[in-house]
Amino acid sequence: MVELKGKGVSGGIAIGKLAFVKRDEISVKRTRIENTQKEMERFETAKEISKEQLQSLYEKAVKEVGESSAQIFAIHQALMDDPDYNDSVDNIIHSQCLNAEYAVAVTSDNFADMFAAMEDEYMRERAADIRDISNRIMRNLQQSQEEQSQTEEKHIICADDLAPSETVQMDKSKVLAFCTKFGSSNSHTAILARTMNLPAVIGLGEELLAEYNGKEAIVDGSTGTIYIEPEQKMLEEMRRQQQAQEHRKELLKELKGKENVTLNGQKIKVFANVGGLSDIGQVLANDAGGIGLFRSEFLYLESSDYPSEETQFSTYRQILEKMAGKKVIIRTLDIGADKQIDYFHLDKEENPALGFRAIRICLTRPEIFKTQLRALYRASVYGNLGIMFPMIISLEEIHKIKQVVSEVKEELKAEGLPLKEDVELGIMIETPAAVMVSDMLAKEVDFFSVGTNDLTQYTLAIDRQNPKLESFCDTHHPALLRMIEFAADNAHKHGAWIGICGELGGDLELTEQFLAMGIDELSVSPSLVLPLREKIRSTDMTTYETAEKKLRLNS
Amino acid sequence: MVAKTVEVINAQGLHMRPAGVLAQAMNKHKECDVKLNVNGKSINGKAVMQIMSAGIKCGSTVEIVCDGAEEQAVLDEAVAMFESGFGE
The missing domain is CATH 3.50.30.10 (Phosphohistidine domain)
Known part of the structure; x- marks a missing residue:
């Protein structure tokens, strides 16, 4: 097996036999001619035929790939009419008494070289356009046919x-x-x-x-x-x-624009998890209803110093604008533990998963936190923003966060900057502590989002990164499912909604249980949005009761 | 001779497509010369390769000079093309 690396410019997988495009090398001889007038006429005729061919290619392309991609063939016709190009051909034929093929070949080389020497990458590539039109004219001068592949196979x-x-x-x-x-x-x-x-x-x-x-x-x-x-x-x-x-393609055709609703009419939102601006295309392509978790860490990880308010504002604004009014939940900085950033100068810790991370950093270094919150609130007017805080364990933390939030809002108002008053504020439920006091927390926030990865490791006391522990790690452990149910009940009792943004949210074996708990939103990686929608739409919760009982008996 | 100065609003400047569209339209007016004065150079508005190779970026100012038959109409047409961003 030979593996070659290039640059993927259009996605997808293809399996089949390789076929190299054969080009008959156009060999051009330099010959002296007597009748320069007649030679110019030969050139003009070949050029006209070439333009007609391009016109029919244009018409074919309009049908197959649309007007904007087809325009290249109209532009190629304009290139053939370029006065400098034509003057050069005319000059070589008339003053040097040389044949039209040779005149076109030399002209082509000169113009292609001129573009190839330009600084701008886009312009350098235009050399290929010059060669393409010149080759067409030369082929028509020699009346040779373009090679067409004759194979039957793909x-x-x-x-x-x-x-x-x-x-x-x-x-x-x-x-x-x-x-x-x-x-x-x-x-x-x-x-x-x-x-x-x-x-x-x-x-x-x-x-x-x-x-x-x-x-x-x-x-x-x-x-x-x-x-x-x-x-x-x-x-x-x-x-x-x-x-x-x-x-997935078929699912998309079938399920795009359809509701996430069970056979018996229960609805649930399906959102996507995102780690950067470039993922937004996937979110939209897979028809997610919103973004349930936007990890803002990438802004800090990709940067060599603290990202400025302006940089953050412009990124958040772009996300909100691209999502055009759909819900976008941005999680504030969650570093520490397995995500380290040099310029934060964090001390080495014995036990980083239980250490100085996420909201603990933000509440200790409010200047970092405030910069992010200012950028978020400034961006809030460009869409439907929710802000979510990670690693919460107590009510006191929420009070401190709300204090900073109200300071930031006052500051922005004093500066006359527009902001949205009713941005939804939520917290991650990823510590057993947060679950146990979820009744108290729910009164203070608009929503919960369960981070099942951390919740699993903190509940089971199992390090996710340790492969030796894999056989002990039951991701469907009843302790975990009871925790989620407990938090969901408390959220609903106190007027908050609850979503799941960890990996478990996309676990199709648990979808029914989450529906039974009344989970309001599942946020999964973009590629899982449609399979999850398919699962929801084929589920009938009226027949679910027995399975639910089984879970409770087992546990 | 008539002239007017316009600004290039196309994000990618006068790349191949707008250059081609402009040259194609200007070539229809055989009896009128069209010059573009930009970055201290004077280029032929009918020559797509000259326009492209001038590397005219977004935000550049271009003086369009028309000289010949129906020069005002030709100028108006060219100005309208720049202002519409060549339909991009």
Whole structure:
């Protein structure tokens, strides 16, 4: 098996045989000609034919990939009419008495070189456009046909680079994926592949050897990897992933825009967990109802110093705007334990999971906390924000937090900055302490969100990172489920709503139990949103009672 | 000869698409010269490759100069294209 790494520019998995695009090298001879007028006419005719071809490519592309992607072929026609380009051809034919093919080849090289030497990466890539239009004119001068693949089977198309015209001309029913040695993510091929929903990996380099032609391969467009002559194990794994992707695509078609409601009419919200701005596309693509957990740590982890209020404000604002009015719950800084940041200069601890982390840092160093809260409240006017505080164990902490929150709001108002008064405030339920006093906490906040990962480790006294303990770790331990139920009852008794944002929220074996507890929201990784929706929509809670009894008897 | 100064509002500047759209439209007016004065250079408004290679960024000011038949109409057309962001 050979593994090659490139850059994935269009996601998805394809499995099939590799086929290299054959190009007949256009060989151009330099010949002296007598009748320069006639030679110019040959050039003009070839150019007109070329423009007609581009026009029909344009029309084909409009139908297949839409107007905006098709426009490239209209622009290529404009390139052929460029006066400097035409003057150069005219000049070589007339003053040097040379043939049209040679005149076009030289002109093409000169203009392509000019673009290739430009500083701007986008402009450098335009050299490929110049070569593409010039090759077309030369082919028409020689009246040679463009190579069309004649194979019946579907293939993974490989090439040094693909011109947009080549990409569009391919018979789409025979293409599984694109792989190129060169190219960039701005290239038309990358854009077209994304529009056509085909996996594409570019920049594989010279290691993409011509001798691989016809060999079986796997293309993984999301990781940018191709596996040539894959091992059986790899093949099975990728087939499984491919099926999961297909399944998700079908689910999406079927379930997009549908409600999360059980057969007997019980509704629950399904939100997504997010770790950065770039995940938002996945949240929307998978049709999540909102963001149940936005981990703000990435802002601090990606930075070499404390991120400023402006940086944070602009990020939060972008998230809220992208989510366009859907609920976005942002969790304040949760570092310490397994997430360390140098510039915080935190002391080494014997027992970091039980140490100086999350809200404990924020309440000890209010300047860090205030900067984040100011940015959050300033962003609040751009959407539907909720703020959530991690690692809570006591009522006193909530009082302290609320004190800081009201200071921040007063400050912003005094500065005349707009903010939303009724931003929902919630806490993570991830310590047994918070569960046991959840009746007191629920009176003070708008919502709870159960962090099942930490709650599991603190309840079972099991370190999640220790593989030796795996056999002792029962993630469905009745102690844990009772804790969640206890917190849910207290939340509802005191007018708060409750969600689950830990890994357990996406555990389809527990969905019925969570519905039975009356959990209001489940926040899961974006790829689990639709499978969870499917599970909810096929559940009938009227027949659930017996199973619930079984759980209670067992426990 | 008529002239007007406009600002480039396209986020990516006058990249290939807007340059092509402009040159294509200006090429229809055979009897009128179109020049773009930008960054101290004077370029042919009908030459897509010149426009592209001038690397005109968003926010640049461009003086459009039209000289020839129906020059005012040609200028108005060019100004409207810049102002609409070339339909982007």
